[in-house]
Amino acid sequence: MSALATRLKISGTEGRSALISYLPVGYPSVEASIEAMCATVAGGADVVEIGVPYSDPGMDGPTIQRAVDVAVRAGVGMRDVFRAVEGVAESGAVPVVMSYWNPIERYGVTRFARDLAAAGGAGAITPDLIPDEAEEWIAAADQADLDRVFLVAPSSTEARLTMTTAACRGFVYAASTMGVTGTREAVSSVAPALVARVRAVTRLPVAVGLGVSTGGQAAEVARYADAVIVGSAFVRALLDAPDPAAGVKAVQALAAELAVGVRQQA
């Protein structure tokens, strides 16, 4: 049974959307990043998207690039990622890994699935792996009873929405806009239409990401999405903090603001 779908269903029965926080492992350090992830849980995050550092993050904007670059240079690897998974699991939230494909392939697809499951991870989000190329990953995830989350985009055709959501387990990640990660002043106007198109082809929960950074924006997205994903705003809070302890505090405060937002459904 999908741990992610279960958790998102619970928040749904509470009459609210779920909050998914994203942070990369290893910024400013492995320990401090795990602390920050747990702080988002203390602030109200239901699910933590644990980012695997990668040297060529093609879907990420400058904020996440900056933090991830530090982690890559420090040699952060999959073992550190699994420590973060364990830490988040202990905090009571559902841990899901977010990774570009090459680090997973290099670690070994089957080995990754097995070790992720053993660490208590619910599954993985793969931003540059489309189902067309995912045969090996889907088989390994099934074997380990893991969720696999693929992305859909405003440019996805109906045929691709059907194919992609059929390959998803846990939830569907709807990229709210055409572009890379980063905070934006206004949440994309195309996101509600995309979510409606996704709901026409699947009963899986739909999470919306890209561009959400404030409680108000979270409330707006919560009106039509089952979960709201916030990444760059948390990373920004860590980048702007004078020291790691202040960063952890800022991240918790932001999570608390967003947690109020997903309950307002403005």
Add this chain to the structure above:
Amino acid sequence: MNAPGTAGEAVAAPGRFGPYGGRYVPEALVAALDELAEAYAAAQADPSFGAELAALQRDYSGRPTPITEAKRLSEHAGGARILLKREDLNHTGSHKINNVLGQALLTQRIGKSRVIAETGAGQHGVATATAAALMGLSCTVYMGEEDTRRQALNVARMRLLGAEVIPVTTGSRTLKDAINEAFRDWVTNVDTTNYVFGTVAGPHPFPTMVRDFQRVIGDEARAEILERFGRLPDGVVACVGGGSNAIGIFTAFLGDEQVRLLGLEAGGEGIDTGRHAATLTSGSPGVLHGARSYLLQDDNGQTIESHSISAGLDYPGVGPEHAFLRDTGRATYLPVTDDEAMKAFEMLSRTEGIIPAIESAHALAGALELGRELGAQALILVNLSGRGDKDVATASEYFDLAHQTQAEQDLAARAPQEQ
């Protein structure tokens, strides 16, 4: 003549070369890649597209390019006859224009008004800026900050042609990071923008499409050599960064099994030093920039920064068809160090009066070695993929050309002194 890709693509799935190639991209780009693949297929089926491209190649770019026999260089190649395919004589100074003209025409057919490109040495950027000017498209070129410094002349050329050049300051600040940034631009502006990709790497359809636009090099060369020399060459030699000029000259010969295909990678300061760009020599299979191929990576799957005196070869990945040709043994890939390349660079300048691009000098170094192995009866075709004007600053520093030589000083001392 072979049908496109007969021997290099022994697979059913489009864009796959054995286990290599494919599309490892965000879903947001799939629609644009599909649109491009469909537009390209429609263009291939439309005789007017081929005619338009052929006219541009002839009247604008200067094709067909000649083959020059390098008779004095031959003495340094064990007497083997060295034939230079003169892609350096193309408009803009390299083979890059072949691909760019095709993709710019496609951009017009798709109805987009803006092109973006990545560039390493600046040759692809200059070619793209040129085609954009010719066809009235707006143009943005991403170039690693490190490369904008060592190829400052090409930055100025692109700006003269009306393109915006954006220095990329992330990661290693070279070609790899310029490609990341170009993809980020594309996913954000895909409604108006076409990505004119410069090499045979990247997601499908780029490796096949760029190959098809570059195969004119080998098609011309094969026909001309048969006519002039009455036989096929024994070896075909090219440098390999991403691999577009090499695929361009190899493709026509893939079915000629007696013809050795030799690709030369940038060995930088030497394979042992770790400071090189010899992806096929010392890399391993993985995924980078949207395709599975060989790449330089560490145990965590992070791309390792490459090093080469030649900006155009300074890339930690390589096109997927080369990975396939390597594994099947149809082509061989060897490293050439910075020093070996610079020696060949100087040698061609002095024996033939042709200053090659440092990229192409890697191929020359490989050809000299192959000639010594094959001996005086051998016929070796080298892709002289570009000219060396852009590299004069690098060469001047390498050979210390800013100072008077001993011979010049002696001459000056002997000259009659003016009163």
